[in-house]
Amino acid sequence: MKFWKSVVGKLWFTILSLVLIVLFILTVLLLEFIENYHVEEAEKDLTQLADKIAVIIENHEDQPLARSITWELADNLTSIAIIQDDKHVWYSPNDDNHLSSITLEQIKHDRDLHKALTDRKKVSKRAVPNNAGSDNERLIVGVPYEKDGKKGMVFLSQSLLAVKDTTKHTTRYIFLAAGIAIVLTTFFAFFLSSRVTYPLRKMREGAQDLAKGKFDTKIPILTQDEIGELAIAFNQMGRQLNFHINALNQEKEQLSNILSSMADGVITINIDGTILVTNPPAERFLQAWYYEQNMNIKEGDNLPPEAKELFQNAVNTEKEQMIEMTLQGRSWVLLMSPLYAESHVRGAVAVLRDMTEERRLDKLREDFIANVSHELRTPISMLQGYSEAIVDDIASTEEEKKEIAQIIYDESLRMGRLVNDLLDLARMESGHTGLHYETVNLHEFLEKISRKFSGVAKEKGVSLTEDISVSQPECVFDEDKMEQVFTNLIDNALRHTESGGSVHIAAQIVKDGLKIDIKDSGSGIPEEDLPFIFERFYKADKARTRGRAGTGLGLAIVKNIVEAHGGSIAVHSSIDKGTTFTFYIPTKAQDDV
Structure with missing residues (x-):
């Protein structure tokens, strides 16, 4: 910022200008007063001297002697002229033609001097004699007298050069004092303006810091006046802003965390239909819709047509609206509620709930x-x-x-x-599995399972083989429940494997656990059915399984038994290539049984 545009420059210039104006007025008035004072003093002295000369002339019989006495009373700077009966004029010997140049005719034509002659009154006047320069201004004083019936005037003339010299000398001192005063005022004004505006500059810096988000800014309190009170109020405002901004940030983070952790999607929509806020589930919904519509994700201010229509209905009716829509094979329920700003609607909030699982559960229940x-x-x-x-x-x-x-x-x-x-x-x-752990010889257990199904496999023309690659033949698990797992899985494999196919059982110890693979070369399971085969009564491809015994509960029971042992089960399948069920159960030490 330029100096002249700053508060310091403006205040300094104002103080200096005010002082200059005051000094100028005082200097002019003082010079005028001094000059008038000296002139008045000179006029007073001349008038007294003229009165004295008039008395001398009036009291002496010998007029030449009286005039000689009066010439002695005047100094070298004063000239005397005595006029009697408006006819006779006598000048002092030191008259250097200043008064002698003033003739009777000129006195008669001068209103003031002529009035003194006619009215016989005292007169005082500043005049410049004929043929004299403007610098030779003189003070002329006239006093009337009367002697033996003869009337006259005594005129005294004194040069004002001495007064002007005194005035000039005094003027130099006055201008010197004024110059010193201006210099001192300049420094004082700059110091005062800088000191007064220092807290203001600090407040400006603090306000700029507040604008940048630095709410812990503190202004130093240098004085106890109004500026100090302003600094205290500013610091208090900063603390309050910091408190409220932190509170708002906490509420914002809390709201953001709530929205992010919600399973339902939330979309805040402005009154013009543009999207303001979304949470991750809502973003996934919109991205799925963008992908389906072949739109750019950056075009994020658009809503699906169904949602736009619901938004308009919610805004126009100011009532909650709800629809159910399907997107990429998933079912969504969209609930639109109007948002208010005081008494008018400023937008709407949409809550998206993925109802796919609920609809699937309803279907499974049915x-x-x-x-x-x-x-x-x-x-x-x-x-x-x-x-x-x-x-x-x-x-x-x-x-x-x-x-x-x-x-x-x-x-x-x-x-x-x-x-x-x-x-x-x-x-x-419900968690009431009731497992009875015991030590089981894995070789004997799997041989028993193989013998159990060897007859069925031979009858169907299916090869049933086993591969036990374990260094520790003894394992700890619930033998009855685990036999139920093998029975269900092998029975499924045999039922879905045609004559000439094979069913292979493989067991191995991995990572402190037992891994079992039951692989068949049967008809396989469609990929879209794989996520649901462990559900109750779910049968993959009803037409393909028609005529084959089974309740649809076997795999659900298998999954629950494996998970009850702390394990996991997975399935890999391809149509006409076969299916592999792999489950893992952790091994337990005998001391843990």
Whole structure:
């Protein structure tokens, strides 16, 4: 900032200008006063001397002697002229033609001097005699007198050069004092303006720091006057701003954390329809929509048409609006509520909830009820039909009755297994698995499992092999539950593998745990069904599994048993290439059993 535009420059210039104006006025008035004073003193002295000469002339009979006495009374700078009856004029010997140049005619033409002659009154006047320069101004004083009936005037003339010399000498001192005063005033004004404006400059710097976000700025308090009080108020304002800004930042961070941790998407929309704030779930929704519409992600101020229409309805009606929309195979519920600024609507907030899982659970629940009904209806219908055959004596021979009774028995066992599976699954999902750990010889255990299914595999023409690569044959787990896992997985593999195929069981110790692979060369599982095969009653490709026994609960039970052991299970499959189920359970020491 330039000096002249700063507060210091303006204040310094104002003080200096004020002092200069005052000094100028005082100097002019003082010089005028001094000059007038000296002139008045000279006039007073001349008037007294003129009165004295008039008295001498009036009191002496010998007029020549009286005039000689009067000539002695005048100094070298004073000239005397005595005029009698307006006819006779006598001049002092030292008159250097200043008064003698003033003739009677000129006196008559001078209003003041002529008035003194006619009215016989005292007169005082500053005049420049004829043929004299302007620097030879003189003071002329006239006093009337009367002697023996003869009237006259005594005129005294004195040069004002001495007065002017005195005035010039005094003027030099006055200008010297004024110059010193100006210099001192300049330094004092600069010092005063700098000292007065120093706190203001600090406040300006503090305000600039506040504008940059440095709310801990503190202004030094140098005085106890109004500026000091202003500095105290400024510091208090800074503390209050710092407190409120920190509070706002905390609330903003808290709100941001809440929005970021929400499972639901949140979009804040301005009144013109532009997006102001989004959280990660909402951003994923918008990115999916941009991808579907082949839009650039930078065009982030656009909403899907359904959301725009819902936004307009919410703003126009000032009521909450809701729709359900599908995007990339996922179901979304969009709830739009108006936002208010005092009494008018300033925008809206949209809450997005991914309902895909809920809709899938609803579908699974419906499928569960349908599957349970179907699984129970089939054996009940068979029980009812064959029971009626016995009651109605349709089975005539003993062999037919035994066959019917065997079918009724098998179907009742199937219903029992279904009910037991449901009870076991419910118990496992509620955390009441009730595992009974024991030390098991892995070789003997897998051989038992192989013998259990060797007959079925041979009957179907499927090769059942095993590979046990373990250095420690003994493992700790619940033998019954783990046998149920192997039974379900191998049974599934055999049912979905055609004649000429193979089922391979591999076991190995990895990372303090037991890893089991059950691989078949069957028909495989579609990729889109893989994430759901461990759900209850879920059957991959219903047409492909139609006619094959199974309740749809086996894999759900397998997953719960493996997870109850602290392990995990995964599946890899390709259509017409086969499926591999891999599960891992951590080994336990005998002391932990």
